[in-house]
Amino acid sequence: MEDHRGNDREEIFSKRVKAGKRTYFFDVKSTKSNDYYLTITESKRRMKDDSFVFEKHKIFLYKEDFGKFIDALQDAVDHVKNELLPDFDFSQYDKDESENEFDDELKWD
Numbered sequence: 001m002e003d004h005r006g007n008d009r010e011e012i013f014s015k016r017v018k019a020g021k022r023t024y025f026f027d028v029k030s031t032k033s034n035d036y037y038l039t040i041t042e043s044k045r046r047m048k049d050d051s052f053v054f055e056k057h058k059i060f061l062y063k064e065d066f067g068k069f070i071d072a073l074q075d076a077v078d079h080v081k082n083e084l085l086p087d088f089d090f091s092q093y094d095k096d097e098s099e100n101e102f103d104d105e106l107k108w109d
Contacts, residue, residue, distance in 0.1 A: 012036065021045060037062045 013028040025041040038061040043054050061069055081090060 035063070038066070 010030045011027055012030055015026045017024040017026070021044055023043045025039070025043065027039045027041070028036055029039060030036055040059040040061065042057045044056075045052050046055050047053075081088075
């Protein structure tokens with residue numbers, strides 16, 4: 001059973017990104033002391049017995065780590081694009097913003 005104590009804070013902003021069989025949720029939440037943090041959740045639909053279940057993995061990112069996280073992510077993406085796959089056309093994966101619109105009814109917390 002998953003422990004949700006302390007994770008049910010007020011949600012300020014949410015963005016959903018569909019990526020094949022995975023969905024990523026970027027949620028900004030507030031603490032009791034009116035501070036903010038980000039949760040990044042990966043949700044994968046899996047078959048179990050005769051039905052679907054969702055496997056979830058979550059990262060909590062606090063404001064003091066935003067810059068370091070973004071820098072490291074950008075460095076890793078740049079390394080793949082520029083060093084490992086310099087001739088690959090990544091623009092084929094670029095989508096119109098409207099294709100990633102948030103659906104208020106789907107939420108995986």
